[in-house]
Amino acid sequence: xxxxxxxxxxxxxxxxxxxxxxxxxxxxxxxxxxxxxxxxxxxxxxxxxxxxxxxxxxxxxxxxxxxxxxxxxxxxxxxxxxxxxxxxxxxxxxxxxx
Amino acid sequence: xxxxxxxxxxxxxxxxxxxxxxxxxxxxxxxxxxxxxxxxxxxxxxxxxxxxxxxxxxxxxxxxxxxxxxxxxxxxxxxxxxxxxxxxxxxxxxxxxxxxxxxxxxxxxxxxxxxxxxxxxxxxxxxxxxxxxxxxxxxxxxxxxxxxxxxxxxxxxxxxxxxxxxxxxxxxxxxxxxxxxxxxxxxxxxxxxxxxxxxxxxxxxxxxxxxxxxxxxxxxxxxxxxxxxxxxxxxxxxxxxxxxxxxxxxxxxxxxxxxxxxxxxxxxxxxxxxxxxxxxxxxxxxxxxxxxxxxxxxxxxxxxxxxxxxxxxxxxxxxxxxxxxxxxxxxxxxxxxxxxxxxxxxxxxxxxxxxxxxxxxxxxxxxxxxxxxxxxxxxxxxxxxxxxxxxxxxxxxxxxxxxxxxxxxxxxxxxxxxxxxxxxxxxxxxxxxxxxxxxxxxxxxxxxxxxxxxxxxxxxxxxxxxxxxxxxxxxxxxxxxxxxxxxxxxxxxxxxxxxxxx
Numbered sequence: 001x002x003x004x005x006x007x008x009x010x011x012x013x014x015x016x017x018x019x020x021x022x023x024x025x026x027x028x029x030x031x032x033x034x035x036x037x038x039x040x041x042x043x044x045x046x047x048x049x050x051x052x053x054x055x056x057x058x059x060x061x062x063x064x065x066x067x068x069x070x071x072x073x074x075x076x077x078x079x080x081x082x083x084x085x086x087x088x089x090x091x092x093x094x095x096x097x098x
Numbered sequence: 099x100x101x102x103x104x105x106x107x108x109x110x111x112x113x114x115x116x117x118x119x120x121x122x123x124x125x126x127x128x129x130x131x132x133x134x135x136x137x138x139x140x141x142x143x144x145x146x147x148x149x150x151x152x153x154x155x156x157x158x159x160x161x162x163x164x165x166x167x168x169x170x171x172x173x174x175x176x177x178x179x180x181x182x183x184x185x186x187x188x189x190x191x192x193x194x195x196x197x198x199x200x201x202x203x204x205x206x207x208x209x210x211x212x213x214x215x216x217x218x219x220x221x222x223x224x225x226x227x228x229x230x231x232x233x234x235x236x237x238x239x240x241x242x243x244x245x246x247x248x249x250x251x252x253x254x255x256x257x258x259x260x261x262x263x264x265x266x267x268x269x270x271x272x273x274x275x276x277x278x279x280x281x282x283x284x285x286x287x288x289x290x291x292x293x294x295x296x297x298x299x300x301x302x303x304x305x306x307x308x309x310x311x312x313x314x315x316x317x318x319x320x321x322x323x324x325x326x327x328x329x330x331x332x333x334x335x336x337x338x339x340x341x342x343x344x345x346x347x348x349x350x351x352x353x354x355x356x357x358x359x360x361x362x363x364x365x366x367x368x369x370x371x372x373x374x375x376x377x378x379x380x381x382x383x384x385x386x387x388x389x390x391x392x393x394x395x396x397x398x399x400x401x402x403x404x405x406x407x408x409x410x411x412x413x414x415x416x417x418x419x420x421x422x423x424x425x426x427x428x429x430x431x432x433x434x435x436x437x438x439x440x441x442x443x444x445x446x447x448x449x450x451x452x453x454x455x456x457x458x459x460x461x462x463x464x465x466x467x468x469x470x471x472x473x474x475x476x477x478x479x480x481x482x483x484x485x486x487x488x489x490x491x492x493x494x495x496x497x498x499x500x501x502x503x504x505x506x507x508x509x510x511x512x513x514x515x516x517x518x519x520x521x522x523x524x525x526x527x528x529x530x531x532x533x534x535x536x537x538x539x540x541x542x543x544x545x546x547x548x549x550x551x552x553x554x555x556x557x558x559x560x561x562x563x564x565x566x567x568x569x570x571x572x573x574x575x576x577x578x579x580x581x582x583x584x585x586x587x588x589x590x591x592x593x594x595x596x597x598x599x600x
Contacts, residue, residue, distance in 0.1 A: 008463060015419060015466045016426075016443070017459055018451035030521060031464060037522055038408035041480040044487060051482030052489060054309045054339075055295040055538020055564070061338040075202040081433030090428050091442045 003032045103128040104598045105591070108174045108268040108322040115173035118162065122155040122173030126217050129175045133219065133266045136597060139247060141239040142261035144180045145188050146220035151175065158215045171325055172215030177267035179258050180221035181228055182313070183302040184208045187218075191304045192236035193226045195425050195432045195453030205302025206334045207271060207313050214329045219267055222257030226455045228278055228306045229418070230254050231527035234518050235457040242514070243286060245554055245593060249511040252282030252527075258316050259286040263590050264597045269326050270316040275306050276410055277507075277531025279314045280543035284506035284557025287545045287589035289323045289574065290316045292531075294564045295538030296341040298327075299334035307417035308339075310410075310535040318590045320544065320574040324352035327567070343565065346540075351568035355575030357391055362573070363398030363499035365561075368530045373508045376549025380556040381505045384546035387580035388503075388573065398499060400491035403533050405484045410532045411525060412468045412481035419465030422458065425450060460521065489537040496563045501573055504530050506543035506557030530559055540567040544574040545589035546581060555589060 005024040008031065012019040019027065073086055082089040103111065103125055114120040130148050137143055158173045183189050183201035190196045204212070211218060225235040233241040233256030241256040243249040244263035251260040258270035259282035272279035274292035283290025291314050298313040305311060315326035327348045334340040364385060369378060389395045427433040427449035428442070435448030454462075468477040495502055508529055517524040534541035543557035558577060562569035578588060 003467075011463050011466045011470070012459075013447075014470070015462045016423075016446050016450055017454070017462065018447040019459070020451075023456075023459075027460065027463065030460065031467070033522055034411065034460075034464060034525075035467070035477075038411045038477070038481075041405055041408045041412065041484045042476055044402065044405055045480035045483035049483040049486050051479060052485040053482060055489075055536075056339060056341070058339065063335060071202055076429075078202060079199055079430035081427060081431070082436070088429055091436050091438075091440055091445045093442050 003028050003035065100128045100131065101598050101600055104132055104265040105594050106268070107319050108171060108317060109325060111174045111268060112170045112172065116162065116168070122158040122217060123152065125173060126151050126155040126175055126219070129219055129267055136264050137266060139242065140244060140260050140264045140266065141241045142222055142257045142264060142266055143177070143220045144190060144192065144223050144238055144257070147187055147218060150187065151217050151219050154212065154217045158217065161215070168215040169329065171269070171329060173217065174269060175217045175219045175267055176211055176269040176271060176326070177219050177222050177258055177261045178208060178271045179224055179255050179273060181224060181273055181304045182208050182271065183304070184218065187221065189221065189304070190238070191227045192224045192238055193454065193458070194237045195449070197432065199431055203302060206299035206336060207303065207330045210330050216269070216329065222261055222270065224257055225254035226458050227304065227422070228254035228273060228275060229457050229461055231277070231281060231524050232517065233257060234514065235455055237455055240514060243511045244597060245287065245511070248513055249554065250285070250514055252285040252511065254278040255282045255316065259283055259288050259290065262286065262288045262316060262318050263593065265594065268318070269322060271313065271330070272316050273303060273311055273313050274535065275310045276414060276535050277528040279316060280531045280541060280557070280559060281507050281527055283316060283543040285511035285555060287555030288316060288318055289320055289542065289544055290314065291323050291327060291542035291567070291570060292534065292540065293327065293331055293567050294341065294540045296339050297345070297540070297567060298331045299337040299340050301334055301336040305421040307414040308421065309417060310414060312535070319588050320571060320578050321349070321352045324348040324571045341565070346565055346568040348568050348571045351572040352575045355572060355579055357388060357393045357573060357576040360393045360501070360573070361499040362388060362393045362395045363495055363502045364395060365403065365502050365504045366397050366399045367401065367403045368504035372526070373505060374510060374549065374551065376551045377505050377507070377509060377556050380547040380549060381558055384558045384577055384581065385503060388576060391576050391580050396499065398495045398502060400495055400533070402484060402487040402491050406488055406533045406536055407525065407529055409481040409484035409488070410536060411464070412477050413485065415461040415465035416468050416478050417465070418461045419469065422462050425453070485536050488533050492533070492537045492539060501569050502561040503573070504559050506530055506559040510549050510552055510554035510556060534561050539564050540570050542570040542574055544577050546577060547589070
């Protein structure tokens with residue numbers, strides 16, 4: 001299988017985490033060992049076995065469509081890293097080339 | 099006397115508070131003083147809410163003095179894993195990314211504790227976002243095992259288990275995704291139960307792997323755990339996976355402990371290679387004690403349990419990678435690197451790199467890989483099929499027996515640092531507990547003595563069908579009685595003199 005540091009860098013970018021070169025170096029062989037160990041699942045996963053995503057037989061749950069109290073604007077913004085004029089303030093969305 | 103309060107069961111404290119022999123405030127002060135005295139050594143707590151606890155205790159006393167009838171645990175203190183939101187109280191999940199965050203609302207579990215008159219002492223340490231088996235991945239501190247401070251208290255709920263074993267709280271709350279209530283219970287000689295999936299609400303519990311996460315009770319005695327179970331369990335409209343059915347009669351079962359004629363299956367696959375001799379010895383003795391107490395014991399095979407660890411370490415990280423996406427540095431939690439030059443996406447990448455620890459990053463990356471196109475079928479898809487096979491193993495086993503038993507962990511508590519650099523070795527701590535998360539059935543760990551090699555506690559796991567949580571307690575209570583010497587109480591009483599000043 002051999003996961004390379006480039007593979008891990010690509011996955012980290014998908015997961016929105018900057019990993020340093022030393023983190024990539026350390027993580028690639030670690031992940032390789034883990035993935036090799038878990039790959040045994042394919043030995044018994046025959047085509048006729050249905051997949052199970054959840055322990056409960058889930059059905060959709062509905063509630064009456066009525067107004068109920070929620071957070072105030074002040075509460076919702078209380079933990080914001082930055083807020084302005086009653087809204088979340090975020091860094092620019094578009095890149096330089098945008 | 100304070101020592102009597104610290105070593106009493108929660109049931110006894112509740113009774114004496116209700117009879118007004120003790121005030122909730124006096125009991126709360128005794129535990130706050132104990133935390134003050136010993137937590138510099140144990141590091142069970144991330145946050146002690148002394149002021150809030152005193153106010154809650156005084157309010158309970160006022161209600162009881164006014165003649166109000168409250169539940170059996172009114173006035174009894176409880177420690178809560180720092181994964182549960184409590185309005186206005188710091189909630190960190192032991193991560194830097196949530197440092198200083200005070201939730202604007204409370205989880206259903208915490209709300210039910212407060213409504214029942216329990217007094218929340220504070221928030222206990224855990225592995226970061228509950229990802230770990232030793233509490234060592236916490237970004238804040240390393241909790242120690244009260245039986246031997248050089249050893250880990252298990253994880254992820256090591257703080258809750260250690261708080262019980264060091265007599266810093268009579269009750270605690272945990273969450274169990276792959277064994278995070280049961281494994282810490284086993285290695286600290288305390289009781290920990292994972293209810294049936296959906297038995298206690300996940301609303302307001304910081305999510306790790308949503309199809310597996312389950313809140314549950316931790317205590318030093320089986321009856322105490324059952325009483326706490328009854329407080330926190332039951333349908334919650336705020337959790338769409340909450341079971342809309344009566345809570346199984348766990349307290350009656352814990353009081354009875356009658357296992358005459360109960361059919362107990364010993365899982366063949368959960369033993370042998372990789373299991374310490376001392377663990378196997380105490381487990382065999384405990385099974386013999388259950389047989390002597392009237393149970394019928396047979397061996398049962400669950401052939402796919404061998405694949406549970408692999409399937410778990412694909413399904414769990416996949417759900418983790420999705421759940422952790424919410425820590426985006428925009429609405430709450432840490433934001434770092436916002437110096438005006440970085441875009442939103444760059445700030446996000448920078449913040450997650452700074453705010454998340456190595457194990458959390460590892461799991462997010464594994465999950466991202468397992469869900470990525472080209473690998474999905476081989477990894478996540480196969481793991482979901484194995485989940486089906488594990489559930490079928492349980493179904494077949496429960497056709498033959500009423501409950502299954504196994505050791506709760508393959509080893510006793512290992513040394514701090516011993517497995518931190520070997521993720522796979524760490525993951526194997528949960529070998530016995532994972533199958534019940536995969537299938538969603540009820541399971542608990544109960545003390546069954548200490549291993550001769552190192553004197554550390556061993557736990558016996560009881561697994562029961564979904565919604566048969568009462569059977570878990572029935573067997574636990576039978577074991578507790580069978581193993582107690584005539585003049586000795588539960589296992590943690592053996593270290594009471596070490597932690598409680600006479």
